[in-house]
Amino acid sequence: MENRKDLRENPLLNSDNKYPFDTLPFNSITAADYEQGVKEGVRRNREEINAIADNIEDPTFENTIVALDRTGKLLTKSILALSNLESASGDPEMMDVLARVTPLLSELHTETMLNEKLWSRIRKCHEDSLADLSLSSEDRRLLKKTYEEFLLNGANLKGNDRNRLKEISSRLSDLSVRFGQNVSNEMKNPECRLWLRKEDLEGIPESIRRSYGNAAKEVIAAEGKVDDGSSYLVTLFAPSYRPFMQYSSRRDLRERLYRLYNSRNTKGKYDNREIIRETVNTRLELARLMCKKNYAENSLQDTMAETPENVISFLTDLRDVYKEPMRKELRELEEFAKQTEGAEFKLMPWDYSYWFDKLKNKKFSFSDEDMKLYFELTNTIDGVFGLATRLYGYRFVENNEVEKYHPDVRVYEVYDGDNKLLGLLYADFFYREGKSPGAWMTEFRGEYKNEDNERILPLISIVCNFSKPIGDEPVLLTPSEVETFLHEFGHALHGLSSEAKYCSLSGTNVKHDFVELFSQFNENFLMQKEYLDGFAKHYKTGDKIPQDLLDMFIKSSQFGAAYSCMRQLGFGFLDMKYHLIERPLEESFDVERFEANAVDSVKCFDHTPGCCVSTSFGHIFSGGYAAGYYGYKWSELLDADTFSAFLENGLFDKEYAGKFRKMLQAGDTADPMELYVEFRGKKPTVDALLRRDGIEREHTLRT
DSSP, X not given: OOXXXXXXXXXXXXXXXXXXXXXXXXXXXXXXXXXXXXXXXXXHHHHHHHHHHTOOSOOOIIIIIIHHXXXXXXXXXXXXXXXXXXXXXXXXXXXXXXXXXXXXXXXXXXXXXXXXXXXHHHHHHHXXXXXXXXXXXXXXXXXXXXXXXXXXXXXXXXXXXXXXXXXXXXXXXXXXXHHHHHHHHHHTOGGGEEEEOGGGOTTXXXXXXXXXXXXXXXXXHHTTOOOOSOOEEEESSHHHHHHHHHHOOOHHHHHHHHHHHTTTTSSGGGOOHHHHHHHHHHHHHHHHHTTOSSHHHHHGGGSSSOSHHHHHHHHHHHHHXXXXXXXXXXXXXXXXXXXXXXXXXXXXXXXXXXXXXXXXXXXXXXXXXXXXXXXXXXXXXXXXXXXXXXXXXXXXXXXXXXXXXXXXXXXXXXEOTTOOEEEEEEEEEEOOTTOOSSOEEEEXXXXXXXXXXXXXXXXXXXXXXXXXXXXXXXXXXXXXXXXXXHHHXXXXXXXXXXXXXXXXXXXXXXXXXXXXXXHHHHHGGGGOHHHHTTTOBOTTTOOBOOHHHHHHHHHHHHTTHHHHHHHHHHHHHHHHHHHSOXXXXXXXXXXXXXXXXXXXXXXXXXXXXXXXXXXXXHHHHTXXXXXXXXXXXXXXXXXXXXXXXXXXXOTTOHXXXXXXXXXXXXXXXXXXXXXXXXXXXXXXXXXXXXXXXTOOOSSOOOO
């Protein structure tokens, strides 16, 4: 039996609300506390589930469906904190703890889904719901979602199939954690770095050179060596990798870095190839248990797209419209490069960013470096947060009393126009060693109403990997980084704005192919001078972005849109190809060849031997987007159509902002398409997306 004294001393298990807003005292929580919190949370959650299942009273919506939604508070708090910090820190001890507890979570989830007494009560509630006039629309939504979740997770399985499902779920959980941790560890692998000398930095802007020099100093100092100032370090993290590929005139070094980046996790200690094969095969077995032909058919039941056929049709239609414009873009780029490189030059993938930047500068007199001067971080934070102020009347007040999990993190109280506290926002902006690459939004606690109908404040977090300031130098963001910030902030607003009664329906707990609408919608404002003039000022002169520079930025953003779309379609087709298989992949499975075949119809370049995306494709192998990556393009269609309403009626039109905020507040309390039609007055079309990308279509797309 666990020591109860230890349990009381664990801050995660302290329920006396002695911390501001019932936040977490990160500085007092150890890795062992997180592990203990999860294990105790599992124990308590199991007891809660069994109490509902064993209830001798007749099943009702309140004593079964609502009771189930209210279970697992300690477990949710503990696992969210653990997984969030593991991603943000890359701490090996945290990684080990997460690996140990993940099977427990999988076991509990499967055990709950296969609890026959619980399923019997849920089924009875579902059967009785038609005659229960007391249920609100949100109540019915929760009941429907609960019933369908159990169905999709095997509640109707019998005998040995139930036992096999438990084994499969546990295995998939373990594979997902291992894949993600391998990707994270590979990024820290010393072999995935490019050490350079000053003469290797031809074409690199001075500010980027300094960041490479600073990165080298940090590593050299950490190794206890003396830095002579002659070394520069390029890593595979985006703030380091992307500028090198864009600016370096050393084609040989661009190729080396490209091959390093695109061969991650294909060999050595962190090889993910066998994990991919086993994951795909195990998912297929799961689908067959559910009487489906393939995993995609099983997974897509709870999406707006609904079927694999609809997804493939959607991706294929976009491919047919964007393919020829993409080829035209690449032909133009290659001809431009030949003027410098000679007639025999052939454009390769490691050349794209470099020559794209050069041609863009020539055609549009535009460079990302020109725009960076107007996106100083402090001003940009004000501007991004200010978008919510102008649209919805939200206010952001920094709070220095709430404990943070790292000194770089900032915490803000978020208020609406009526001065109502919506929640807290944790913002973790800077890259650091060990931190997972990319950017994401997550939560330490979601919004819901408690038993007394009091709104529980959400604790929302956004994480980025911007370069840290060097000395007194300002942090200047590229347009792409500002777009990323706007994107994740959109997700954060979804979580902060939520007004759902039930945990399961709150915030971002919506269908996969709907959730990105709220993040991608924000990105559109980056092209609007009326918005930018509120914060985008030259970091030295204070001047606003000139209209001609913004015009060039907009035109240059359309330039390459077809290539960008085809690249995204490649990820979508690759994801679907893995999850449409109907026979297990054999031991001789070649991940590189499989990938090359999967993306052949949308490829932008011929395959580069030794390179593949799959082995580091965390979205589908460790990030919850399996058979769902198409959702980014699906949501892009929605966000373009949504933003066209603001362009038609006024960028900060209060009526449309209010309507959009209703969708933010709704969470999953209603069907997504119904919410969208209520907002827009009609179903979405692809017209706005094509207009935004400057693409002319020759035939009608199905949506």
